[in-house]
Amino acid sequence: MELILNFVPFIAIMGLMYFMMIRPQKKAATKTQNMLDAMKKGDSVVTIGGLHGIIDEVNTTNNTVVLDCDGIFLTFEKKAVARIVTNGVSTPVEDLGTNTPPQDIVENNTDEKL
Numbered sequence: 412m413e414l415i416l417n418f419v420p421f422i423a424i425m426g427l428m429y430f431m432m433i434r435p436q437k438k439a440a441t442k443t444q445n446m447l448d449a450m451k452k453g454d455s456v457v458t459i460g461g462l463h464g465i466i467d468e469v470n471t472t473n474n475t476v477v478l479d480c481d482g483i484f485l486t487f488e489k490k491a492v493a494r495i496v497t498n499g500v501s502t503p504v505e506d507l508g509t510n511t512p513p514q515d516i517v518e519n520n521t522d523e524k525l
Contacts, residue, residue: 447489450476455496458487463496 450456454466456478464478464485474489 446495447492450489450492450495454498456492457494457496458491459493460491 450466450469452466452468455463456466456476457463458478462478462480462485464480466476467479467484468477469489470476475486476489476492478485478487
């Protein structure tokens with residue numbers, strides 16, 4: 412009986428280690444794998460090296476992605492993608508007009524200076 416009681420703290424420490432270290436690591440690995448599997452053309456991503464780009468092609472047989480970085484196409488392993496910044500769905504940009512003032516305001520200002 413005393414032998415069993417000596418192993419109880421050891422078993423409790425092992426159980427605590429599982430719930431504090433191993434389980435969260437498995438959850439993070441599963442989350443990362445789900446993110447990598449969900450990548451598609453048009454997603455904006457950041458690599459582990461800090462390079463920002465847009466996915467142009469996803470090759471599932473070789474586990475590679477081709478990123479468009481301002482017209483330069485680079486091939487990376489899928490595991491090199493650190494995070495997806497935005498999904499491929501783009502929202503329309505609001506037309507903000509030009510940076511020039513209306514013509515009537517320009518004419519009024521030139522009359523006052525004379």
